[in-house]
Structure formats: structure tokens, C-alpha cells
Amino acid sequence: MTPGAPLVEMRGIVKAFGAVEALRGADLTLGVAEVLGLVGDNAAGKSTLMKILTGVHRPDAGEIVFEGRAVAFHSPRDSRALGIEMIYQNLALAPNLDVVGNVFLGRERTKRVLPRVMEWLDERRMDAETRKILDRLKIRMDSVRAPVARLSGGQQQAVAIARAVSFNARVVVMDEPTASLAVKEVGKVLALVSELRAKQVSVILISHRLQDVFTVADRVMVLRGGRGALDTRIGDTTMDEVVKYIVGADTGGLSHLASGR
Amino acid sequence: MTWSRVGLPAVIVLMALTFSVLNPNFYSALNLRNVARQSAILSLTACGQTMVVLSGGFDLSVGMVIGLISVAASLVMVETGLWTGMLAGVLMGVGIGASNGVMVAKMHLPPFIATLAMLSAARGVALILSGGLPITDLPRDFRWLGAGQVLTLPLPAVIAAIVFVGCHLLMKKTRFGRYVYAIGGNEEAATYAGVPVARYKISVWALHGLLVGVAAVVLTSRAVSGHATLGEGAELESIAATVIGGTALGRGRGSIANTLLGVVAMGILTNGLNLVNVSTYYQMVAMGVIIAGAVYVDQWRHRGD
Known part of the structure; x- marks a missing residue:
């Protein structure tokens, strides 16, 4: 699977809530028909970055480029008009x-x-x-x-x-789609992600389950402290390496996290 | 769903059989017409209550609001005439319903608090306006609304039937109904899907208020006078008909058709108990037990949903 030219580019995104800097210059690239695994611990800024992509929040600095053109989202309606859809964990149905x-x-x-x-x-x-x-x-x-x-x-x-x-989505953002599923159902949802890619839809998959990311994603991006810590093709990395970037430093001995739920 | 499709119809048939054995008059045309006439008011309030419940709310103020509208509409009628009085009553219902809706949808008060506050305020205003006395001297033509007939059917029952059909179509066939269900099922999902939640909530409360207004005017006509206490117990009866029909509080599950069965069951029960001389005091006790039981059974059947 070779991803084509970038569909979405987010560059140098900064967002603070009061004194808390949620994002400190985060970049994100998403190709056409590409599945990107977005991982990071709880305060890494994943959901803030996605809320900026879907127009829920507006960035303090940085730019979003969609199909080569700079865009500004004032509400979720704007991003939806370009075909960016978010599937929330609980409030979807x-x-x-x-x-x-x-x-x-x-x-x-x-x-x-x-x-x-x-x-x-x-x-x-x-x-x-x-x-x-x-x-x-x-x-x-x-x-x-x-x-x-x-x-x-x-x-x-x-x-x-x-x-x-x-909605003729071109980008689907999924927030922990497999978190509350029985094991045999996880495979079906991941198959559906592949099916989306086959239909030329790009997917951003937020997941704590690294094995899901490694099963279905083309690339993985690690956010840490509001900034990108790693952005690489799945074939060029390992779960152990990704875990190290998630927790920061070479803490060692934490690699069991990679396979645990 | 088996309750509203099988269980409740079976209970209704069983009650009808029991009462007709206990008192042969139960099946007389006169008595059945009475059941219809008496159930008409409940039909109106229960339809409104059901729609509000489906949207995730409930209204405790129905009874006192009926009293207030009865008094106010009677005063307007005495002063300015039949039609303006009736119109004033209905419009007041819309206004009060919308106020409840604003408290719930915009001020985010729990429906329990919002409508309890409305109950108290409505009662106060009704007593201030009437001085606690009934308002008589209503136009003689006004009696027709509560006592009249259309093709041998009691007029209030005809109104109730029209309201039932209208509400049913509204809830099942239109975007409005779909959004009411969606809001009751998952308000956040509705918001995220672009449904203007507050506007629809206020609308459903206002529509309920309109039906309460109509109920108050019809009831005033039947009583041939305006009373602050005219609607006593109407909130509980309308909630009872709703939950007995199988519409769940706070889950967006149920329907107007279910409530029709709930109203029929309540009507037969009340009428039958009257025919076999069970006092209203015991009936009140029975109502309490039935409401608690109906909600308990519903929760038990849907545990884990």
C-alpha cells in the first residue's frame, strides 16, 4: 500500500487552555487512502489535535492544509464540508x-x-x-x-x-474504536478500517491498543507533551520502540505494555 | 415491546371481562360513552406528557397548570366572550409549556425542579386570580365543548382521537418526531449530528403545553366553571398512562400508540372500580402502587440496556 500525496497537513499546531499548553507545535501528515495510527499517553494532546482537525477547537498558531490549500475551520460544520468526520467513542449513536x-x-x-x-x-x-x-x-x-x-x-x-x-467522508477519525469490544469483534472493526482505505478514505486511528495499530495502520505517529515524538512507517518500527516513545526516555522494562490491553 | 403488544392488551381484556361480570352495566353503551368522555382529558395530557418523556423530560406541573388556565380562561371569557376565553386558555398553555421548556433546555434545570417550581407558581397565581372561589357565569354556549356530541360520539373524545392520530403521525412520520426520540436517546449524539437540541426541546414542551391548555378548557366546560383545583392529580395520571403504556422515563423509548393503550387501561380501571363501588381514596392508593410497579417492571425488563 503506497500512500499518495498528502491529503491533510497540520503544521506547527499550538493550543493552550489557560496556562496548560496542550499542543506545542505538533505536525501531522495524512495521505490519501492512508491509515495513520495516532498514539500517546493521556495528556499527550491526541484529542486536542483531533478536535482542531474537526473544527471543534481553533489553534492558537499553526496551519492546516487540505489538498494543498490552507483552510481555517470555525466549526465542525466547516471541516465536515471538506469530508472530515470524527467518530466519538460514546456520543456517536x-x-x-x-x-x-x-x-x-x-x-x-x-x-x-x-x-x-x-x-x-x-x-x-x-x-x-x-x-x-x-x-x-x-x-x-x-x-x-x-x-x-x-x-x-x-x-x-x-x-x-x-x-x-x-457523508462521503474523505477522512475518518476514530477515537478508540476497539476499546470496549469483545476480542472477536475487534478483527471485524479493523477489517472495516481496511475496507475504508480500499474505498480511498483516509483514517486516523486513535488507539491505546498498539497491536490494532500494527495490524491495520500504514504509519504510526506518537504524540508526547503536545509535540510529535515519532512519525514513521509501520514497517520501520516495532511495538517496543513505539512504547519507548510514548513513555519517553529509555525507561526499559515497560515493553509489556505493548501487548497488554 | 412484548408488554405493549401482548401484555397490556391482555390486561385490558381481562379487566373488561372482570368488570362486566361484576357489573353488567359495564358494557352498556351509556357507560362506554362515559369511559370515553372521562378518558378524553387524560388522553390530551398523556399525549403531551409522553412526547415530553420521550425527549428525556417529564412534567409535574400539569394539574396545577390546568387549574390556573381554568381560572384565567374563565375570567377572560366572562370579560370578553367565549372564543377569546378559549383562545386565551390554549395560548396560555403554550406559553407555560414553553417556559418549562426554556427552564429545561436553556437554563439546564432538571425537569423535576423546573416543573415543581412551575407547579407552585401556577397554584399561587390561580389562587390570587380566583381568590380560591370558583368562577361561574360562563357563557351558556361554552357547555357544548364538554357535553356536546358529534355523530353520537362525545365531543371531547373526538378531540382526543384527533390529537392521538396527530401526535402519532408527528412522532413517527416527521423530522420533529425523529429528533425528539434522538434527544431522549442520546442528547450529545443529537447535538453532534447537528440537531438544534434546545429549539426542539422547547418546541416539544410548548406542544405539550398546548394540549394541557386544550385539556384545561374542555375540563372547565365540563365543570361549567373555572376552578383552581380542577386538574388535581392530572400530572400523576398522565405519567401513569405513559409508563403503564410502556414508555420509559429518560430513555427515549415508547410511543404515542403505547400511551393510547395506557389511557384505555386507566379508563377501564377507574370506571370499573367506580362501578363496583371502590372509593376514590382506595383508587388513589392503587394508582400509586401501579405507577411504582410499572416503572419497576420496565427497569427490570430492560436492565443492562
Whole structure:
């Protein structure tokens, strides 16, 4: 898999919250159809960097370049307009709505009943479009009419991913997609990440599970103290090395972290 | 879902059979028409309450707000006439509902506190306006609203049926309904998906307020006078019909159709107990037990969701 020209470049991103410097000149590069593993300990700045990429926060300094053009995001709507979608760990789905309701939440298809007065949801069309998206991602689901609360954790992730893709996403940011999944479901979600890449969608995978990153990512980037500590192709590094960069210094003896959950 | 599809209908049939054995009058056309007439008010408040509950709230102020609107609409009616009085009542309902909605959606007060505060304020204003006395001398034509018939059906029941159908379609067929469910299920997800959560919350409370306003006006017509205490217990009855129907508090799960069954069950139960001479005091006790039981059973069935 050879990633093409950079789709997204973030350069010298600085962001402080009061006296706390969350990011101190972080860089990030993401190619077309590339899967980037983003790792680092809890205060490393991963989520702040992603919130800047998705327009939730605005950087104090630094620039974002998308397809070679400098862009400024004032709200998540701006980044979404360029095809950047974030899948949050918990706030992605409404458990009481069915698969179709979730995939189309916030941009339901409607049909006119009385012009200008009343519009009804076009369930048949949303149903068909949902199935099409699921098929395209090779996601198998018994019913698109089941409330997502009744689906397994892996299937819920699949629904969230299908939702992102249905916006014609070009970049999907996943926040710990496998953290709460049963072992056999992890593989399915990772397969879905590969499927996205095959569909020319770029993925940023935030994960504490290094084995996931090493299974599916093309590159891995370590953030530490608000700055990039390592940025390398997966083939050029090892889990032990990545762990060393995550914790800083040659602490040694911590390599067991690489394989633990 | 088996409760609303199988369990509750079975309970309703069972109750109907039991009461018709205990008192043959139960099945008379006159009595059934009475059940319909009595259930009409509950239908209105329960529809509103259900939509609010589906959005993640609940309203404790229904009863006292009915009292306030009854008094205020009666005063306006005596002063300015039939139609302005009725209109004032309904608009007041919308205003009070929207106020509850603003407290919940914008000021982020828990619905329990917001509507408890509204309950107290509404009660106070109703007593100030009426001096604690009923307001009589209402226009004679006004009686038709509560006592009239359309094709032999009680007018309040016809209104309730229209409201049920309207609310059902609104919740199942429109974007509004979809967003109410989404907000009740996961408010953050709705926000992130671009749903204007506060606006929809205030709207659903205002719509509920409108139905409470209609209920208050119809009830005032039936009582032929305005009373500050007219809606006593209406909040609990509407919550009871909602939860008995299977709509869960705070989970965005349930439906208007469920609540129709809840209203029917409550109507048959109240009527049947009256027919077999169980006093209202015992009925109140039964209501408390039923509400607690219904919520307990619902939680037990959905543990771990």
C-alpha cells in the first residue's frame, strides 16, 4: 500500500487552555487512502489535535492544509464540508433509534405531503440508501430496523462508520474504536478500517491498543507533551520502540505494555 | 415491546371481562360513552406528557397548570366572550409549556425542579386570580365543548382521537418526531449530528403545553366553571398512562400508540372500580402502587440496556 500525496497537513499546531499548553507545535501528515495510527499517553494532546482537525477547537498558531490549500475551520460544520468526520467513542449513536435513524440523523430524507406545509420522512429511501452503504462496506446486519441498543459493540461501531461514510467522508477519525469490544469483534472493526482505505478514505486511528495499530495502520505517529515524538512507517518500527516513545526516555522494562490491553 | 403488544392488551381484556361480570352495566353503551368522555382529558395530557418523556423530560406541573388556565380562561371569557376565553386558555398553555421548556433546555434545570417550581407558581397565581372561589357565569354556549356530541360520539373524545392520530403521525412520520426520540436517546449524539437540541426541546414542551391548555378548557366546560383545583392529580395520571403504556422515563423509548393503550387501561380501571363501588381514596392508593410497579417492571425488563 503506497500512500499518495498528502491529503491533510497540520503544521506547527499550538493550543493552550489557560496556562496548560496542550499542543506545542505538533505536525501531522495524512495521505490519501492512508491509515495513520495516532498514539500517546493521556495528556499527550491526541484529542486536542483531533478536535482542531474537526473544527471543534481553533489553534492558537499553526496551519492546516487540505489538498494543498490552507483552510481555517470555525466549526465542525466547516471541516465536515471538506469530508472530515470524527467518530466519538460514546456520543456517536442514539441507542433507541434504529440503524437507519442513526445513519441519517440530522439530515433525514423527506418527501412532501403538502408542499411547504408538511414533509414526511422518506423511510423507504433512507432504508435503501442505508443498505447500499452497508453493502459497500461489506457490513452484514440482520435488520436495519433494529434499535442500535440491541446490536453488539462491534456492530454499533460499524453503524457509526457507515454513518460517517454516508457523508462521503474523505477522512475518518476514530477515537478508540476497539476499546470496549469483545476480542472477536475487534478483527471485524479493523477489517472495516481496511475496507475504508480500499474505498480511498483516509483514517486516523486513535488507539491505546498498539497491536490494532500494527495490524491495520500504514504509519504510526506518537504524540508526547503536545509535540510529535515519532512519525514513521509501520514497517520501520516495532511495538517496543513505539512504547519507548510514548513513555519517553529509555525507561526499559515497560515493553509489556505493548501487548497488554 | 412484548408488554405493549401482548401484555397490556391482555390486561385490558381481562379487566373488561372482570368488570362486566361484576357489573353488567359495564358494557352498556351509556357507560362506554362515559369511559370515553372521562378518558378524553387524560388522553390530551398523556399525549403531551409522553412526547415530553420521550425527549428525556417529564412534567409535574400539569394539574396545577390546568387549574390556573381554568381560572384565567374563565375570567377572560366572562370579560370578553367565549372564543377569546378559549383562545386565551390554549395560548396560555403554550406559553407555560414553553417556559418549562426554556427552564429545561436553556437554563439546564432538571425537569423535576423546573416543573415543581412551575407547579407552585401556577397554584399561587390561580389562587390570587380566583381568590380560591370558583368562577361561574360562563357563557351558556361554552357547555357544548364538554357535553356536546358529534355523530353520537362525545365531543371531547373526538378531540382526543384527533390529537392521538396527530401526535402519532408527528412522532413517527416527521423530522420533529425523529429528533425528539434522538434527544431522549442520546442528547450529545443529537447535538453532534447537528440537531438544534434546545429549539426542539422547547418546541416539544410548548406542544405539550398546548394540549394541557386544550385539556384545561374542555375540563372547565365540563365543570361549567373555572376552578383552581380542577386538574388535581392530572400530572400523576398522565405519567401513569405513559409508563403503564410502556414508555420509559429518560430513555427515549415508547410511543404515542403505547400511551393510547395506557389511557384505555386507566379508563377501564377507574370506571370499573367506580362501578363496583371502590372509593376514590382506595383508587388513589392503587394508582400509586401501579405507577411504582410499572416503572419497576420496565427497569427490570430492560436492565443492562
